[in-house]
Amino acid sequence: MPYVKSISVHATVDKSLRYILDHDKTESQLYTVSINCTTDAHDAYLQMKAVYEHYARDKYNSPPPLEGKGTVKAIHYIISFADSENVTPMLAHKLAMTFVRKNFGDEVQAVIATHIDKSHVHAHIIVNSYSLSGWKFYANRNTLRKARENINGICRAFGITPALNFENKGRSVDHYEWEQRKKGTSWKEQIRQAIDELIPTVNSLDELLQALEERGYEVKRGKYISVKAPGQERFVRTKTLGEEYTEKSLKTRILYKDIGTGNTIAEDEPSQLKAAYIAVIGDVRILAEQRKKVPRKRIVTAEYSADNDLDVYRLSAQLSVISKNNIGSIGELVGRINRLKAEYEKRRVEINALIDEHNRLVSLLEQVREYHVLRNKGELSETEKVRLSVCKQAVESAAILSAADADRLRERVETLGKKITTLKGNLDKTCQQYEVYCDIRDTYNIIAKGDYLSDLVEEERKRREQMNKKKKPSR
Template identity: 25%
Template sequence: MGDCGNGYHGKHLKAAIDYIKNEEKTDGGRLVGGINCQPDFAYDKMKNTKVKFGKIDKRQAYHFIISFEEDNIDDDTAFKITERFAKEYIGDDYEVIFSVHNNTKHKHGHIIFNSVNIKNGKKYRYEKGDWAKYIQPLTNSLCKEYGLSTIDINYDTKEKDERYKEWNTYRDGKFVWKDMVIRDVDSCILQASTYDTFLEMLKEKGYKIKQGKYMAVLMPGMKKYIRLDKIGDEYTRENIIKRIINESIADYKSDKVNSEPKIIYCRFKRYRRAKLTGIQKKYFAKLYRTGKLKKRAYSQAWKYRGEIRKMHKLHEQFSLLSKYGITSITELTEARNVLDDRRKSINRKISAVRRAEKAAKNLFETVDVIKELAESENCYVRGDEFFKEEHEKYTQLISEISSQGYTVEEIINLKEYYKSQYVKLRNKLKDVRKELRIADNLIKEENEKPIRQVEDKKEERGIDNRDRQPKK
C-alpha cells in the first residue's frame, strides 16, 4: 500500500482500513479484530508509530486477502483462520487489523498491517517469492487443520494451480484479463440494440466467440477462452439479451455533485528583503544629507489620546441619560438606585444557578465517566470481552442515573442549560455594572461642580488684581 504524496501520506491506508471494517460486510462489525491496536483506532495507532520513528512516507502498510471456497466455511471459522494467520505470520511486532467479509459468494479475510515495526522502527520487507515460500504454505496448513481445500504449489514445474497464478498476478499489480472482458462486454451491451449487434461489436473489438451450450470469448493476447456465465449471473446468454433491451447509456450517467473547492495543500517560499550593500548605504546617506530623501513623519495621534478618551466618556454619559430620559440630578440618583437594585437581583440569580449546579455535581460527574466509557461499551457490544470490566461499570452508572429519574440526555441538557443561564446573567451583570459606574461618575461630577465654580472665581479675581497693580 503506497504513499499518497506529501499532502496526505496515509490516505490510501485510511481508506483501506475503513473498507475492511465496513459493518455491512462484517456482520455489523462483529467479524473485525486487531493486534497491538483497537480496530476503531487502528489508523491513528499506525500513524503514531510512523511519526515516532520518523518513517511517515513511502510504503504505508501491507494488505493480504485470504479467499475461501463458496459454501465451504462458516463466518466464525473464517475469522479464526484469518486471526491465526495474522498472529503466526506477522506476530506482535506490527499493528494489525483483520476482518472477514461475508457479503459475497466467496467469504474472504482481509489483513492489513503497518509497514513500521513497533519495537525497533524497522520496515517490513517483502521479498519476491515470499508468498509461495512462506505465506501460502501457512495458509494451506491452517486450511488443512480445519478440513478446507488448499492450493497446490509446485516450485519446480510451471504447472501451478490456475487460481494461485491468477491471484499472484493480481497481488503483484499485473494485468487481469477478466476485468477487461467485463468492461468490454458491459460497453457493448449498453450500445447494442440487438443480440446480433452485440456479437458484431465484440468481434470488432478483436474478440473470438464460441457459442455452444455456454458462450465463451477469447480476447487478443489471452491464451484460453473465458466463459461469460462464470463471471457472473448477469452474463449468461438470457440475461445479456434482457440487459440489451432494458439498459442504455443514460442509465449509467452519474449525477454531477457540485462540491465547494478547498485547499488540500499549499506550499510557498518566503523571500527576505535584500540587505543594502556598502555603496548603497553611502548613496542613500548622501541623498538624506542633501535633502532629496525626506525622513518619514511620525504619527501625531498621541497628542489627541486624552481628547479621544474624553470623547468616549461623554458619549457613554450621553447614552445613559438619553436611555433613561434623565433631566435632573434627582432623576439621575433615582436611576442609580434602580441600577444598584438590579445588580443585586442579578447576583442573587447567579448564586441560585451556582447552587443548582453544585447540587447536580455528582450527576454531571457520572455522565462524564459514562462518556469516557462509551467507546469501550461499543467494543464490548460488538463482542470484545476485553472490555467486560468497563461494561459492568457502564451498566452500573446507567442504573444509578435511572434510579434518580434521569436519563443521560436529560442530564447533558440540564448541564448545558445551567451553563447558558450563567453566561447570560454574567453578561447582564457586566452591562449593569458599567451603567452604574457611569451614573456614579456623573453624580460625583455634579457634586463637585460648586467647588470648581468657587475655585474658578477665585482664580479670575486673582488675575484681575494682578492686572490692576501699577507696573514698575
C-alpha cells in the first residue's frame, strides 16, 4: 500500500497550490483534478479562501503570529508509490480521487495532482480545512491514522499490495536505492544537497522542513529532526549528516544567511556588550585554529578553517547587528525586543484590516461584473433575476454608476493588493529582526555567565569521545 503523510499548511496555501499544479510535474496538468473548486492555482486559492473565511474566525492569508504557527488553513497530503508496485500515473490519480471522496466526503474542497517527475509516482492533495457546509477537518495523529487505513482499504480493493513492508527488516533493496548506489549518491548526501539548495529560499526552520516535505521527503520532529528521502528505507537524523545540519546549525544558517559580518568600527571604549563579543570571537577563533571546538562550517563546500567556522560567523554577524543598530547594552536590546513584538502585532492587525477591505472591494468588483453580464443577457431565470437584484443594489449603494467608476474600483483593488504585499514583506523583516535580537540576547546571557567557551570545549570533548567509541572494535 502507498505511504501517506500529511503537512499542516498555516500560511502558504497559495504557494502549496502552485507547487502541486506545476505543469512540469503533472504532464502539463494532465493528471490534475479538483473537487468543489478549480484546478487553476490562483482561482482554487480564492475559492478555498472564500469558504474558509465564511466559517473561521480568521483570514486565509493573515500573517502568522510572532510566536507559534497559527491556525491550520489547509492540509497537504502526499501519497507515494514504490517502483515495485508498477502503479501507473492514471491508476495513482484514480486512487487519490477515491481516497479524497472516502476520507472527506462530497463537500470537501480539494485539489489533486499526480506528479510523474520523479522515479516514483506520487499524488499530492491539498484539502481546505473547512468543507462547503462548515465541517472542520483536523490534522493530527488520529486523522492521519484514519487516512492511512482508508488508503489501505482502497488499495486492497484495487489489488495493490503494500509499497513498503516496514516490518520486514530483511527486505531487498528497491530499484530507487539501487539506482542511487549505482550513481555513487548516498541517501545522506542526497538529503544534504536538498537542504543546501533550499536554505537560500526559506526564512525559518519550519519553512525548510515544509519545503522538504513538499518535495517528497518525510520529516519527523522530536528531540532530533529526522528526514527520509523518497524511496529510502529508514529515517536519518539531520545531526548525523554533519555538524552543519544539527537543528541549531540549520537555524543559524537560515537566520544569518543575508546578514553578513560587516565591518565593526574600532572604538576607543566599546560598550560592555560589544567588548564581550569582540573578546569571545577572538577566543572562539583560537579554539577553531587549535581544533578544540566542533568544526562547523559556514560554507559547507569549502575547507574548514577559523574563517569558515559557523560559530565565529554567527558571533561576528551578531556583533555586526549590534554595531549597525547602535545597541549599547543588553537592557537596550531587551527594550527593542519588546518594542518589535508590539510593533509586529500592531502591523499584523493593520494588515488584517486591509485584507478585510480588499476582500470587500474584490467582492464588489465581482458583483459589478456580474451585474453588467446579467443586465445584458436578455431572458433570465428566477435565480438570475434574484442575483441581478442583489448585484444592482450593491452597485448603486457603492455609487458605481459608470465604466469610469468601475475602473477606479479596479485600480483601488490593485493598489490595495500591492500595499498588502509590501506590508507583509515588511512584517517578515520585523519577524527576522525580532528573532535575531532574541538570539543575541540568549547568546550574550551565556557569554556573561562565562559558559560560552567551556560549552564549546565540552561539546568537542563529547564528540571525540563518541567517535572513539565507534572506532573501538567490538568483542
